[in-house]
Structures are given as structure tokens and as C-alpha cells.
Amino acid sequence: MARFQFSHIETYARTASTLSKSSSVKTCYDILAEASRVYEHSRHVMSPSPPELLDGITTQELAENLNLLLENEATEVVLGGKAKKRAVRKDAHVLLAAVYSYPSQSQMCDLDEIRPFFMDCIEFHREKFGSVQSAVLHTDEQYLHIHVYTVSNNARKLHPGHIAKKLNKSEASSIKSSVAYKNAMRAFQDDFHQSVSHKYGLERIGPMRKRIQSELYQIAKQAKASELAEWFENETIKKKKKLQEKTERLKQFYDEKRFEIESEYEQFKETNDVSLQELQEKTQLAETEYEDLMNQRELIFDILIKNQELISENENYKKRLHEYEEDYGPR
Incomplete structure (x- = not known):
């Protein structure tokens, strides 16, 4: 049975642009939270499990340190003869996210055998887009797949489709730029197949739906x-x-x-054979015996106290007798 490759890349901003017409635009933090399996962002997964870190830092750490990483990406500009750093806009696309999937059911896969495929995907991503800030593996969905993330002050300059679209942008018609985008993404898929997929016996193009x-x-x-x-x-x-x-x-x-x-x-x-009445009588008898024992205990305490008093009194008599003998005894 033929197996087909799957790879997808997209870019995201920290906040949605005010020019966006859609109310469901995902941000960097939404994407990273989903990869981290935060409950609110991964409800589509039946039994979420923590991702396995393959490269870089965890997706949670990447979300926490995203602003710090972008400070190093700030561009220098000259204003009034002085060089200053211009911060990256909040709505600028700064995260390039890629998904690379292996076309076999997660429950039927030997992860150790497939792991080299994913490591090759990470290397392909690094050669294609530069540094890899994070790469994580998901095993809790139908197919095993990894998410790979690259941070840049302008992630769309890394995306081959957006690069081609910008180069062919025309005020008269958007058809040319749209065609350029599709051709660039086809070339990206060809490159991925040549660099990685064909080594693992995966087909470049999947089954087409009949029109x-x-x-x-x-x-x-x-x-x-x-x-x-x-x-x-x-x-x-x-x-x-x-x-x-x-x-x-x-x-x-x-x-x-x-x-x-x-x-x-x-x-x-x-x-x-013990009736309730017999149990009550035995209980009452035991309580009586207990009271007798407590009374005897009190008597014994009284005797001990009196005995102690007699011992003290006897010691006083001995002491006085000794003093008397010293004073009036034979000299």
C-alpha cells in the first residue's frame, strides 16, 4: 500500500492584526499552547499526552521566552543621527511553524524505527529555514508527527510561498501572486521529498479527489x-x-x-446464642466491676499516701532522737 508524505509550514504573530477580518486568527501563543497540550488548546485530542522534546527548548519555554528572543532580532535604525533599535511589531509574523508527519497509525508504529525520519526532518528544516528553537514529537493523535519552530523578526521572509507572492505582487491582479505562491509551495514539497521522504519510501503526491x-x-x-x-x-x-x-x-x-x-x-x-438481653447484662456487670476496680484503685492511692506520711514522720522521729542523744547522752 502506497504511503504519502505530509509537511506543512505556516507563520504566526504574537497578536492578531487589527486589519484581520477573521475573529479566529491563531497567535504564536495559541500554537505553542496546543503543542504543549494545554487543555484549552488541545480539546481536539481524545487523550492528550505531553510531547517529547527532540531539539531546542520546550514549547512552553519558547512561549515564555519569545519576547526575549525577539529583542535580539530588533533592527537598528538611524533617527536624528543616532542609532536606535526598533522593536519588532506585535502583529508581525515572528514564528515559522512546520509539521512533518509519518503516514502510519501511531499505535502500530515502532517509534525507534521512525525516529531517524523525524531527525532528518529537523535537519531539513534547519537547512531550509535556519535555526531551530524547538522541535517536539506528538504520539497522541492518529499519526505520529513533529512540530518544528523557528523564530525570526519577519518569519514570512523565510516562508517560500510568501517570498514568491511578494516578488510577483501586482496591483492589477492577484492571480499572478497566487500562482507564484502555489508554485513555490510545490517546489518546497518537491525539495522535502527529494531530501527526506524518498529515503523512507514515501510518495510525493497523495491520492487526488475526483471532481x-x-x-x-x-x-x-x-x-x-x-x-x-x-x-x-x-x-x-x-x-x-x-x-x-x-x-x-x-x-x-x-x-x-x-x-x-x-x-x-x-x-x-x-x-x-447470646441474646441482646444477655449482652446488656454482661455489659452492666462489666461496668460495675470496672467501678469497683476504680474504687479499689483510689483506696490503694490513699494507703500509699498515708504510708509515705508515716515514713516521713518516722524519719523525723529518728532525727530528733539522734539530736537528743548528742545533747543528753553519756559524755
């Missing part, structure tokens, strides 16, 4: 919707049946456990 007339498309779309509705109904019936079966099993289990507990309780009542 059909709009009327046929609508018919096909309705048929697909009908097929999907029928599948959904069947699945609902299956799940409902499974739920009923599970409910019956739980009810049966509950009844069996209830009968078992009631039987054990009845057996305990029959075999236990």
Missing part, C-alpha cells in the same frame, strides 16, 4: 448524509441494546448480592 459536477455532488452529498443517518441510527440501537443488557446484568448482580447478604444475616441470628 464531479455540482448536481452530482449534491446527490452524492445527500446519499452520504442518508448513509450517515442510517449508520447513526443503527449505532444508537446497538448502544441502547448494550445498555439494556448491562442494566439487566447489574440488576441480576444486585439481586444475588442482596439474597446472599440476607441469608448470611439470618444464619448469624440463628447461630448466635
Whole structure:
């Protein structure tokens, strides 16, 4: 079965441009948060797991240090005869993000065998776009893939499509620049295939979707919707049946456990020859014996105290006798 390469590059700014007409434009921080598997940005992943760092710093560290990295990218300008550094605009595209995927199911892959492919992808990215600030591997989606990030004060100057589009920009028509963009991206895909993919037996171009007339498309779309509705109904019936079966099993289990507990309780009542009254009498007797012991304990304490007093008194008598003998005894 043929396997096809997949690579994609895009650029992002720290904040969305005020000229943007879309309200869903993603920023650098959105992209890096998704790569870091921050919950709010990775809800499309069924069971998110932390990415594996392959190169550079983590995506979280890159997000935290993005402004600091861009300070080194500030351009020098001369104003009033003095050289000053011009900070990079907040809405300038400063992050080039690339995705390189391996066309095999994540659960069926031996990561150690595929790892060289991803390391070659990182080297290809480095040769193509310069430094690599971060590269991370995701194993929690359908296909294994890596995200590679490069920071620049103008990331679009690194993007081959935007470079070609700018060189062919025309006020009269945007068709020429659009064609130039597509051709440049095709060349990028060719380069990636020649440099990396072909060494791992991956095809350059994937299966093309058949183009059909709009009327046929609508018919096909309705048929697909009908097929999907029928599948959904069947699945609902299956799940409902499974739920009923599970409910019956739980009810049966509950009844069996209830009968078992009631039987054990009845057996305990029959075999236990100590009545409640006998237990109460024994408890009362034990309390009485305890009170007697406490009283005896108090008597013993009193005797010990009196004995100590007698010992002290005896010592005083001995002392006085000794003093008397010294004063009035034979000389």
C-alpha cells in the first residue's frame, strides 16, 4: 500500500492584526499552547499526552521566552543621527511553524524505527529555514508527527510561498501572486521529498479527489448524509441494546448480592446464642466491676499516701532522737 508524505509550514504573530477580518486568527501563543497540550488548546485530542522534546527548548519555554528572543532580532535604525533599535511589531509574523508527519497509525508504529525520519526532518528544516528553537514529537493523535519552530523578526521572509507572492505582487491582479505562491509551495514539497521522504519510501503526491459536477455532488452529498443517518441510527440501537443488557446484568448482580447478604444475616441470628438481653447484662456487670476496680484503685492511692506520711514522720522521729542523744547522752 502506497504511503504519502505530509509537511506543512505556516507563520504566526504574537497578536492578531487589527486589519484581520477573521475573529479566529491563531497567535504564536495559541500554537505553542496546543503543542504543549494545554487543555484549552488541545480539546481536539481524545487523550492528550505531553510531547517529547527532540531539539531546542520546550514549547512552553519558547512561549515564555519569545519576547526575549525577539529583542535580539530588533533592527537598528538611524533617527536624528543616532542609532536606535526598533522593536519588532506585535502583529508581525515572528514564528515559522512546520509539521512533518509519518503516514502510519501511531499505535502500530515502532517509534525507534521512525525516529531517524523525524531527525532528518529537523535537519531539513534547519537547512531550509535556519535555526531551530524547538522541535517536539506528538504520539497522541492518529499519526505520529513533529512540530518544528523557528523564530525570526519577519518569519514570512523565510516562508517560500510568501517570498514568491511578494516578488510577483501586482496591483492589477492577484492571480499572478497566487500562482507564484502555489508554485513555490510545490517546489518546497518537491525539495522535502527529494531530501527526506524518498529515503523512507514515501510518495510525493497523495491520492487526488475526483471532481464531479455540482448536481452530482449534491446527490452524492445527500446519499452520504442518508448513509450517515442510517449508520447513526443503527449505532444508537446497538448502544441502547448494550445498555439494556448491562442494566439487566447489574440488576441480576444486585439481586444475588442482596439474597446472599440476607441469608448470611439470618444464619448469624440463628447461630448466635447470646441474646441482646444477655449482652446488656454482661455489659452492666462489666461496668460495675470496672467501678469497683476504680474504687479499689483510689483506696490503694490513699494507703500509699498515708504510708509515705508515716515514713516521713518516722524519719523525723529518728532525727530528733539522734539530736537528743548528742545533747543528753553519756559524755
